[in-house]
Amino acid sequence: xxxxxxxPRFVQGLRVTDEPSLDIVVAVLTGLINKNLVASMFELxxxxxxxxxxxxxxxxxxxxxxxxxxxxxxVDVNTHPIYTALKSGxxxxxxxxxxxxxxxxxxxxxxxxxxxxxxIGASRLVFLTDVQGVLDTSRRLIPRLTERQARxxxxxxxxxxxxxxxxxxxxxxxxxxGVSHIVDGRKPSALxxxxxxxxxxxxxx
Numbered sequence: 429x430x431x432x433x434x435x436p437r438f439v440q441g442l443r444v445t446d447e448p449s450l451d452i453v454v455a456v457l458t459g460l461i462n463k464n465l466v467a468s469m470f471e472l473x474x475x476x477x478x479x480x481x482x483x484x485x486x487x488x489x490x491x492x493x494x495x496x497x498x499x500x501x502x503v504d505v506n507t508h509p510i511y512t513a514l515k516s517g518x519x520x521x522x523x524x525x526x527x528x529x530x531x532x533x534x535x536x537x538x539x540x541x542x543x544x545x546x547x548i549g550a551s552r553l554v555f556l557t558d559v560q561g562v563l564d565t566s567r568r569l570i571p572r573l574t575e576r577q578a579r580x581x582x583x584x585x586x587x588x589x590x591x592x593x594x595x596x597x598x599x600x601x602x603x604x605x606g607v608s609h610i611v612d613g614r615k616p617s618a619l620x621x622x623x624x625x626x627x628x629x630x631x632x633x
Contacts, residue, residue: 447508500533542597
C-alpha cells in the first residue's frame with residue numbers, strides 16, 4: 429500500500445477500505461499471499477487449493493459501516509465450495525474477500541475464519557498470531573476465557589486493535605459448539621501443540 433501511495437487506517441482493528449485500498453487488498457491477499465501459501469503447503473506434502481470468499485459467493489456480505497468504506501459484514505456462508513474441496517482431498521486456503529452488492533468487499537480475515545468455522549460446525553478454531561495470546565491489563569497471559577469474560581474484555585477496551593476481531597470471531601465459532609484458541613504462531617510447533625492438547629496461548633470456550 430505504501431508503494432502505491434495509499435496510507436492504511438484502522439478503526440477497532442478493521443481496515444478502512446476505499447476503492448484503491450480494495451484493489452490492493454484483493455490483489456495481495458487473493459493473489460500473492462494465497463498462492464504462496466498453497467505453494468508452500470505443496471512443498472510440505474499437503475494438497476491444497478486457493479479460493480476466495482467471492483468464489484461461488486462463498487462469503488456474502490453487506491457494508492458494515494460507511495465510516496469503514498468497502499468493509500463487509502458476512503450475512504451468509506456458502507459452504508458448498510469448501511466441502512467440494514475437502515471431499516476431493518484438498519485443504520481449502522481461503523482469502524477473505526466477499527461478494528457484496530454491487531461490488532467486492534474487504535472482510536477481516538479473523539471475522540471470515542469465525543464465520544466459516546461456525547458454518548461448517550468446526551470443533552476447533554485456532555488463530556496463529558504474533559503475541560502469546562490474550563493479555564490482561566498487566567500484560568499477563570490469560571490462559572482461559574468464558575464467553576462472558578471475552579465479551580467483558582472487548583467492552584472494557586482491555587482487548588484492543590486486532591485482538592477485537594479475533595475474540596469476536598472466537599465467540600462466533602463458539603456458538604457452533606467448538607472451542608477456539610489464540611496462540612503465538614511464531615513458535616514452529618504451535619499448531620500441533622494445540623491440536624495435541626497442550627496448554628498454549630488462550631482458550632475461549
